[in-house]
Amino acid sequence: MFRYKVDKMGCGGCAKSVTRAILGIEPSARVEVDLGAKLVTVSGAAGPVxxxxxxxxxxxxPAEPLCAAA
Known part of the structure; x- marks a missing residue:
């Protein structure tokens, strides 16, 4: 599981764009977006952070990778 801080993400459209970008390279990943915290959590991704x-x-x-979650 990986987490990213995405400060420019501020609306549902932004969240959809970020989710599409991730699923474009990791189609089987599960993407969770917390707009309030501006965090994206990706699980099931095989690729490097x-x-x-x-x-x-x-x-x-712009995305800042955070420490991998357990």
Whole structure:
């Protein structure tokens, strides 16, 4: 499970864009978005944490990887 701080994410449309970006590279991942905390949690992802962050960044939302959750 990976967590990302995504400060520019502020609405439902932003959350959908971030989710689409992640699912575009990790179709089987489960994505949870907490808009209030500006956090994205990704589980079931096989790729490296940087690859997911790069996909979020490419969608226009700078993402800061946080420590992997247990």
């Amino acid at each position: 940087g690859r997911i962050a790069a996909a979020i960044n490419a969608a226009g939302y």
